[in-house]
Amino acid sequence: MTTEAITVLGLGNLGRAVAEAFLRGGHPTTVWNRSAAKALALVEGGATAAATVGEAVAAGELVVVAVLDQRAVREVLHGVDVRGRVLVNLTSGTPDEARAVARWAGENGAEYLHGAVYAVPQTIGTAASSINCSGSAAVHERWRERLGLLGKVTFLGADAGRASGYDVAVLAGMYGLIGGFLHAAALARAGGIKATELTPMLLSWLVDLHPALVAFAEEVDSAAYAGGESSLAMNQSGLATLIRAAEAQGVPFAGLDAVKALVDRQVAEGRGAESLARAVESLGGSPRRAG
Numbered sequence: 001m002t003t004e005a006i007t008v009l010g011l012g013n014l015g016r017a018v019a020e021a022f023l024r025g026g027h028p029t030t031v032w033n034r035s036a037a038k039a040l041a042l043v044e045g046g047a048t049a050a051a052t053v054g055e056a057v058a059a060g061e062l063v064v065v066a067v068l069d070q071r072a073v074r075e076v077l078h079g080v081d082v083r084g085r086v087l088v089n090l091t092s093g094t095p096d097e098a099r100a101v102a103r104w105a106g107e108n109g110a111e112y113l114h115g116a117v118y119a120v121p122q123t124i125g126t127a128a129s130s131i132n133c134s135g136s137a138a139v140h141e142r143w144r145e146r147l148g149l150l151g152k153v154t155f156l157g158a159d160a161g162r163a164s165g166y167d168v169a170v171l172a173g174m175y176g177l178i179g180g181f182l183h184a185a186a187l188a189r190a191g192g193i194k195a196t197e198l199t200p201m202l203l204s205w206l207v208d209l210h211p212a213l214v215a216f217a218e219e220v221d222s223a224a225y226a227g228g229e230s231s232l233a234m235n236q237s238g239l240a241t242l243i244r245a246a247e248a249q250g251v252p253f254a255g256l257d258a259v260k261a262l263v264d265r266q267v268a269e270g271r272g273a274e275s276l277a278r279a280v281e282s283l284g285g286s287p288r289r290a291g
Ligand SMILES: NC(=O)c1ccc[n+]([C@@H]2O[C@H](COP(=O)([O-])OP(=O)(O)OC[C@H]3O[C@@H](n4cnc5c(N)ncnc54)[C@H](OP(=O)(O)O)[C@@H]3O)[C@@H](O)[C@H]2O)c1
Pocket: 010, 011, 012, 013, 014, 015, 033, 034, 035, 038, 066, 067, 068, 069, 071, 072, 075, 076, 090, 091, 092, 093, 117, 118, 119, 120, 121
């Protein structure tokens, strides 16, 4: 593998791990961070610290950005000459924000790939790390081996917002799960059950539930909900029981209430015998074409 010069802008938890992975891969690595002190440990490990963003961008053929949010990305890159550079933006944001940065890059003579990282800093560069990318196919093709130093790379298409589109959906699912876990732990605790006793059972049930989610996804995509093995009416009743139990145990039930409201709306429209997956229709969200 040739060792092209790489720049990393932003040395928070993710950026630091990214710079370390490129250094381990033998790449001359230039780093920049708003608070300069965060570069010191990396410099001891062989990185070069740039005094300005412009200097850092000029030093790297590939420029990886990992700052807090897209507003910070705009602030960091504002007025910087990025002509001829390849920008890989690993900063989380909305699909439209990613598209806007991609447009800005194109207007300013840079190529652009957006990346959504599925890892924690400690797992960057291991088999437990993956990056979903979208934007320039040429950048993906040219740099995927180098980006592979960070984790398994998957290209999702030319729309720079697509990786973020997956990301916000996956993270919404994750926070729903975490919210569910927190609620389960509180309910268990109120009933005298330890969270550590509950969790293996909860995990086992969630694993058993996976096939249902795959079936629900097919129903959502085809908007055909006649299946009904897990009907809206049955789930409406189940949710009401959970809410009564939470109330009796003095645990707030706002999360359950929100799910029940989605189900209630479909049942009120006379669809109680149809599949629970139909509750997605209470959320709206029609398919969008990339702009
Ligand atoms: N950590 C993870 O496990 C992980 C995983 C996947 C995705 N991500 C995403 O990666 C991005 C970075 O995450 P992180 O964990 O590295 O965050 P972090 O540790 O909080 O670091 C934030 C970084 O952004 C910089 N920053 C914030 N506002 C700035 C501004 N206005 N101008 C210039 N620099 C600014 C900070 O600079 P200072 O040091 O000067 O404050 C710091 O380098 C986020 O979008 C996050 O969602 C993180």
